[in-house]
Amino acid sequence: MKHVDIESRRKSILSAVVDSYVDTATPVGSRAISQRFRYTISPATIRNVMADLEEMGLIMHPHTSAGRVPTDKGYRFYVDSLLEPEHLTKEEESIINKLIHQAGNDIDYIMQNASKAISIIANVVGIVLTPRLKRSIFKHIELFNIDDSRILAVIVTTSGFIKNSIMDIEEGITKQELAHITEFLNSELEGISLGEIKSYLTRKLLEERDSFYTFLKRATDILSIPGLFRADDHLYFEGAACIMSHPEFTDIRKAKLFLRACEDKKGLLNLLNEDMERDGIKIHIGKENVDSEMQDCSVVTCNYKINGTIVSAIAAIGPTRMEYGKVISVLKYISHELGKELENLG
Amino acid sequence: MKHVDIESRRKSILSAVVDSYVDTATPVGSRAISQRFRYTISPATIRNVMADLEEMGLIMHPHTSAGRVPTDKGYRFYVDSLLEPEHLTKEEESIINKLIHQAGNDIDYIMQNASKAISIIANVVGIVLTPRLKRSIFKHIELFNIDDSRILAVIVTTSGFIKNSIMDIEEGITKQELAHITEFLNSELEGISLGEIKSYLTRKLLEERDSFYTFLKRATDILSIPGLFRADDHLYFEGAACIMSHPEFTDIRKAKLFLRACEDKKGLLNLLNEDMERDGIKIHIGKENVDSEMQDCSVVTCNYKINGTIVSAIAAIGPTRMEYGKVISVLKYISHELGKELENLG
DNA sequence: CATTGGCACTCTAGCACTTAGAGTGCTATG
DNA sequence: CATAGCACTCTAAGTGCTAGAGTGCCAATG
Known part of the structure; x- marks a missing residue:
């Protein structure tokens, strides 16, 4: 040689x-x-x-x-x-399928199982972020009085998510007026992503000058119900116990630092939100992480899609010494299966 | 002496x-x-x-x-x-108040902060369980078609929670019929807890024999939308990293066992569901726990109420060597403040 | 001239051994 | 019944030593 x-x-x-x-x-x-x-x-x-x-x-x-x-x-x-592309074994795939596709109709449970699947297969902490509402497309809205002083708003998206919120109103609104507004919003907002609705309506509001303005203003006000468009930032998180088997954590201080990184919801959320802009796998190794809590770990993220639209992301977090090949293939597979499952649900 | x-x-x-x-x-x-x-x-x-x-x-x-x-x-x-009753210091109370009452309108965030508060003040892992829907009282329902084949149901409870679900229907339903059913359910179910609705309707159904039966059957079917009454079993969980400072966890195997106990959602859920039946503080020390994962820890739970009704529970989990006095007073205080905050929100 | 075997050197993990000290149980005494 | 004293036990921590794994460098080699 x-x-x-x-x-x-x-x-x-x-x-x-x-x-x-x-x-x-x-x-x-x-x-x-x-x-x-x-x-x-x-x-x-x-x-x-x-x-x-x-x-x-x-x-x-x-x-x-x-x-x-x-x-x-x-x-x-x-x-x-x-790194050469890796494939999951049939057994691994069937474990994942069981966890994701046989979890029933409960989104909460599906998400939890998806993060568990990441953790089990790749021996890391698995993280799943709920679909970003902002990226969902408006499909339908319903508004109704639940009592004299409060309105309930319900928005349904094309991907089948439902978001709702209650709003206090000072001046009463008649049933007809409410129905009128509902009808207007339904015809006007179709196909717009939730993230864009507000700016869309304010833009529209600036153009209007005549009597229609008051009506439009009223509709816009209702849509500014606190929480109606709030991001549903829930992070599912699984596998902290099993990861403690890794020899790097025999030193409890390192284990503590790692757990702190996992609990750093803000940091993770920033990372996921940023990473999901681009399609595919993203890897952050040790010091490459901007977030100081994570500089001893590696984080691998992957967006997932519903009907072709990126809606959110999943991730794995573990010691820099992780099986990158396996982590990548697991995230790819799960992001795909999770998207599929959510499509069926929508 | x-x-x-x-x-x-x-x-x-x-x-x-x-x-x-x-x-x-x-x-x-x-x-x-x-x-x-x-x-x-x-x-x-x-x-x-x-x-x-x-x-x-x-x-x-x-x-x-x-x-x-x-x-x-x-x-x-x-x-x-x-154990003599303990009181929190003014500083501790103000930390808790800040976390719970200044978290905005986002229930998710309030719950998260409440569990964080438990963790910070008592140096344990803090756990908060979302309000049990079953225990909430029916206030209002709305049903509407989102498209030809699907109905959206929205239930509002007296404590201000909103639960919704989408249902596929095989045979179309007219708007009038749906409105009729909605009206009927609203008048019929007022004041009943969500947990009892199903059995209430089936009982009612058995009594009916005439033409009204078909109508009632239809209404009952709609309310059996999968997931509409499903428990919203979300456990908020905070403080795993900070608890690793306890000297009992210098042995990583113990740390692992402890984390496993914390991740044992089913066991915790069972415990909390059972404990919340009775009012006040409940303590489970080491081997007293039925769940084998928890036999090296102590779990202290406390229900919380909205408008006087027990709706759910919070808990602390830590090594048996925990500051029971402090844990108890923190849970009491937080259960009270959390209930208050949720009342304001509802 | 890249590759290899040999060799001196270094550092650690692990073991045996020792010792200080904290704590006990027992007994005799106030 | 409470206490002081004493012999005994066990651990934690420190020390010294050794085996072994691994390196870097150098000279030999095809």
Whole structure:
């Protein structure tokens, strides 16, 4: 095996280091790598290559007489250039299907099971975010008086979600007027995403000058019911206990930091909201995370769609030493199945 | 201090052992107790009393040369007979008020903050269960077609909760018919709890024989929309990270077991559902828990009310070595404030 | 000239051993 | 009945040592 392309060997050795470290959680020595290559390359050669990789910042030494450990940069190179697409086994797929498609009609339960599925298959903490209302498309609204001083508004979206809210009103509204407004809104707002409704109506309001203005104003006011368009920011979260088996958490302080990252709802929400803009898998490794709580973990996210429209995202969070290949394939699979299940429900 | 009542001394020594152990997490020796009593009782005497307490199964020895640790039975006696009512400080109350009353109109956010409050003040994992729909009182229903094949049902309860669901129908229904049914249900069901509606209607259905039967059957069918009365079993859960600071969790296996207990939604739900039947604080110490996952923890629960009706419960879960006094007063206070906040919202 | 074997060196994990100290139980005494 | 004293026990923590894993460097090699 002389005169092998030096670059490709570096790659395969980095790959071996990452694989072995992900597998065993102990620093990887030159002997172990040599063994992986069935001794076609000697430990000494591997030591030289490893020294190069270390100089490039891809792997590091915990101390002189220890093996090598991938750095964040090393993992990054690995996932970008070395990782080969993986497939779930039939058994894994059937576990996921059972959890997602046999959870009944309860969205809450489906979401919970989806996050459990991520956790079980990939040995990480699984996270599922409820569909973003803002991205849903308006289909239907109903308004009615529940008593003299309050109106109930119910909006149904094309993806079958229902959002409602109660509003106090100072001046009474007649049934006819309410029906009139309902009819108007239903014809006017069809096909608009909930996120755009408000700006759409204010724009419209600016154009109007005549008697219609008062009517439109009234309709707009009703739609500003507090909470009607509020994001339904629920994060489902599963698998904290099982992840404690990872050897990195024998140090309880690290476990605590990890749990803190998981509980950092704001940080996760920001990340998911941003990531879901683009389609597909997004990976954030260790220090790459802007959020300081997460700089010791890796977060992998994937959007999911209902009828072709991106509505929200799912994620996995675990130690930087995670099985990226498996995590990616699980998220891809689950995002697809979850979307399908929600479509059937809508 | 001769000839002191032997029973009362045992009590105060048990109390001192529990207090000291809760405080320091290290087995309590006779010297330390003696010091607590400002040396008015000698260590030797205390050793005798402790030997008695041990024989009674209230405290135990981890090993010969260690101090004493309360047993589950010891904690039980402590909370039943020795614990004096505690009050929160003004600062603590103001932290709680801020979290609960300044969370806006978003129920989701209020619940989340309430569980956070439990966690922060009492150093335990805080749990809040959403109001049980079954216990809510029917106030108003609206039914309408969203398209040819589907009906949307919306139920409003007296406590201001809104529950809705979509139902597929095979045979079309006219607007008038639907309005008729709506009107009927609104007049018929007022004041009935959602949990009783189904049995109420079936009872009614059995009595009817004439033409009215078909109408009533239709109405009943509509109300059997899947999910319309499904319990909204959401558990808010906060503080896993902060609880890892407790010395009992330096052993990661214990931390894992504890997290597993927290993630055991079914077990918690059963416990909460059962406990909320009775008013006030309920305490489950270690092995007293039926659920095997929880036998190393203590769970303290407290129902909460909306307008005088028990609707759900909150809880604290932590190591058996928890500040029972503080946990109890926090849960009492928060259950009260949470109920108040939800009343204002309704 | 890349690859390899050899070798000296380094660092850690683990084990045996020791010791200080905290705590007990028992007994004799006030 | 309460207490002081004493012998005894057990743990936690520190020390010293060793085996072994791993490295870096150098000289030899095809």
